[in-house]
Amino acid sequence: MATTDRRTATLALAHALSAAEHGLPVIPLSATKLPALRSPHRDEDPSSGCRGACGRPGHGVHDATTDPIAIRALFAAAPWATGYGIACGRAPHHLIGIDLDIDAAGRTDSVAALRQLAMQHLFTLPPTVTVLTPSGGRHLWLSGPPGVAVPNSAGRLAPGIDIRGSGGYLVGPGSVTAHGIYRLVPGTGSLPPAPCPSALLHLLTPPARPRHHHLDPDGTHSAHGHPDQGRGLVQFVLAADEGQRNTRLFWAACRAYENGFGDALADALTRAAVGTGLPEHEARATIASAARLTHTRCEPPR
The missing domain is CATH 1.20.1280 (Monooxygenase)
Incomplete structure (x- = not known):
């Protein structure tokens, strides 16, 4: 492995361990932003549905942990890892990620869309951890209440706004990807994930079962x-x-x-x-x- 690659891998591990110290479960990621370890069940029946019960690594977000010994073992098994993912929906923070995408063509303004939602539903986003993505987008970190599962979604809340919830993960700050580095917005790294406003949480949680209406x-x-x-x-x-x-x-x-x-x-x-x-x-x-x-x-x- 080249010196630069070793340094990148070492920094990724260091960032992951730091996140874990703050109660954030992590996994190693490759430069493609995907989990770095392949599934141990890739040659088996895909219906097995193992989520890590077998004890082997390679179960994606289900491997996420705050145990420094386990984290070091995961990164040792994936020396090519250049970043780390943070599992959402897990105690103690029950993290919810608001992913504000940037449309290079200028057709979608996700920041304006979120601002409009806040005005319509009467909520204010408090200061919170904010991560700049290589594409110019932003990840806002919020904490959810225990017992509430926020689903992952893409564009359901509004165009250009993706949600990372239970079963999903966010690329952690300091991660190096094929498109660049994820960086903390200055001044937000020392903040805890702010509580998700109740009105926004209502929008993020699954709606009641749709009523059936007849349309001709x-x-x-x-x-x-x-x-x-x-x-x-x-x-x-x-x-x-x-x-x-x-x-x-x-x-x-x-x-x-x-x-x-x-x-x-x-x-x-x-x-x-x-x-x-x-x-x-x-x-x-x-x-x-x-x-x-x-x-x-x-x-x-x-």
Whole structure:
């Protein structure tokens, strides 16, 4: 192994051990941001479903630990590791990661989307650990309450916002990847993960089982040439809880107009929103707002 590679691996281990000292369970990652150790069951029946009970390393996030002896053993087994992952949803912090992506084409402003959600749902994000990603995005670390499992998701909360929850992991600061280094925002490294605001936690946790509403066939197939995608957007709106109705409708309308069938799907989206309890005039105003904005880029109205 080259001297530079050895130094990178040594630093990755040091950062991982430091994170573990603060109660954060870690695993070694390769430069691709994937777990560095291959599954010991890769040649076995994939339905075995082992999550580390066999005692061998290579179970991804299920290997995550705060035990320094175990961490050193994991990194010794993966000397090519250049970084480390931090398991989310685990005690004592029950970490929740808010991943704000940056769209190089400028079509998505995830920071503005999060700000709009905060305004709509009346919550404030407290100062917390913040990590800069090589692409220019940000990871915000929040702590959740025990007994609440926050699922992983990509773009469900809003365009460009991914969530790392139970069963997921965040790339730790100091990790070196093929695209660059993850770095702490100055002044945030000494902060503990701030408690997730209750209103935001409500948005992140699984919604109640969707109520079944009947839409006529024209309602879900009116997206010319895109029946499946149109149906999916309608179902996305139908699954909205009370606090999510307008946000979900706006996001779905943006997707429809970006793909060229917004006008065709507008009535179906309106009926879906009304079915969840949103007034028709408010639903149509939200869809009209999405139509106006998507000719340049889709972002929540300010």
